[in-house]
Amino acid sequence: AQSVTQLGSHVSVSEGALVLLRCNYSSSVPPYLFWYVQYPNQGLQLLLKYTTGATLVKGINGFEAEFKKSETSFHLTKPSAHMSDAAEYFCAVSALGSYIPTFGRGTSLIVHP
Amino acid sequence: NAGVTQTPKFQVLKTGQSMTLQCAQDMNHNSMYWYRQDPGMGLRLIYYSASEGTTDKGEVPNGYNVSRLNKREFSLRLESAAPSQTSVYFCATLGTGEETQYFGPGTRLLVL
Numbered sequence: 026a027q028s029v030t031q032l033g034s035h036v037s038v039s040e041g042a043l044v045l046l047r048c049n050y051s052s053s054v055p056p057y058l059f060w061y062v063q064y065p066n067q068g069l070q071l072l073l074k075y076t077t078g079a080t081l082v083k084g085i086n087g088f089e090a091e092f093k094k095s096e097t098s099f100h101l102t103k104p105s106a107h108m109s110d111a112a113e114y115f116c117a118v119s120a121l122g123s124y125i126p127t128f129g130r131g132t133s134l135i136v137h138p
Numbered sequence: 139n140a141g142v143t144q145t146p147k148f149q150v151l152k153t154g155q156s157m158t159l160q161c162a163q164d165m166n167h168n169s170m171y172w173y174r175q176d177p178g179m180g181l182r183l184i185y186y187s188a189s190e191g192t193t194d195k196g197e198v199p200n201g202y203n204v205s206r207l208n209k210r211e212f213s214l215r216l217e218s219a220a221p222s223q224t225s226v227y228f229c230a231t232l233g234t235g236e237e238t239q240y241f242g243p244g245t246r247l248l249v250l
Contacts (some may be wrong), residue, residue, distance in 0.1 A: 034178060068142075068228055068241035076237055120237065124169045124188060124232050125196075126239065128182035131194075132158050 027052040027118050027122040031129035044088075044103040048116030051097060053105065056118045058099040059126065060090055069099050072114070082094050086110065111136045140164055142242035144229050150248045151219045159214040159245050161229030169232040170212035171239070172204060174225040179189075182229065187212055219249045 032047040050056055061069040065119050073084025080092040090101045091111075099116060113133050119126035145160045161170065168189045173181040183196030185204040193204050201223060203215045216223060229242040 059238070063240075066244075068243045069230075069239075070241070071238050074237060119237065125183070125186065128181040130178060 027056070027120065027127045029116050029129035031114075031116050031132050034092070034130065034131055035133045035135060035138065037122060037135040038106045039102050040108055041075060041105050044110065044134065045100070046101040046107045046114050046116075047127060047133065048090075048099045048101065050099060050116070050118040050120055051095055052120060054120045057126075058090075059082065059117040059119075060088070060099075060101050061115045061117060062130075063096055063115065063131075065112070069115060106134075106136050108136050108138065110134055142229055142231055142240050143229075144242040144245050146245060148246045148248075149241070150250065151216075152250050153220060155189060155219050155246075156215070156217050156219065157219065157231075158216075158249075159227055161212045161242060162210050163229075163231045163240075164210065165231055165233065165240060166209070167231035167233040167236075168209070169234075170206065171230040171232070172202075172214045173228045173230065174198065174213070175244075176225050179216070184227075195198070216247075219247075221249045223247065224249045 030049045030052045059074045060072040062072045063069045075092045083089045088103045116129040117126045142163045171186045172184040186205040187193045190209045227245045230239040
């Protein structure tokens with residue numbers, strides 16, 4: 026069984042500030058971890074993913090995430106928020122050989138000018 | 139390539155009416171999924187199809203049926219719509235040996 030917890034349904038930052046979106050997971054097998062982004066009135070698109078190898082993963086638009094096995098976390102960060110980053114962000118977990126990912130409930134990122 | 143397409147984009151139904159949501163993909167992916175998205179609930183899996191000819195229930199299948207018409211198409215049917223089915227519905231695909239799902243643009247359904 027696997028599950029995902031995203032801390033904070035809403036995160037508000039000022040433009041230029043650090044973005045930190047938290048994701049903790051549980052999985053009985055080594056996980057694959059994902060962050061998806063959803064802009065208003067659109068479908069989800071992949072931001073970044075961790076499967077194997079380097080635990081610090083870089084994605085599109087300056088985002089990155091670090092897989093920390095000891096903390097069962099995969100937090101998403103960006104050094105400097107931009108207005109265009111305002112969106113819904115979803116963390117997801119799956120496992121090797123599984124084609125049923127589990128999604129978190131999402132975090133809405135609000136960016137203030 | 140269109141990727142994953144969904145029709146219609148928006149629909150209003152009255153309670154008790156039926157409708158079919160269509161999903162098509164040109165990515166040659168084996169697995170296809172139907173999710174619903176509600177505020178504060180994230181994405182919940184309704185049904186999925188691991189390959190052509192197979193379908194399985196997800197987390198919230200009640201009130202829905204699906205049909206995997208061929209490798210490209212996966213439809214979701216509401217036989218008797220209820221207000222609780224007001225939601226945004228997303229279709230997604232996954233290729234064999236891949237990890238990343240690809241999502242359609244969504245269908246916004248309002249049941250009055």
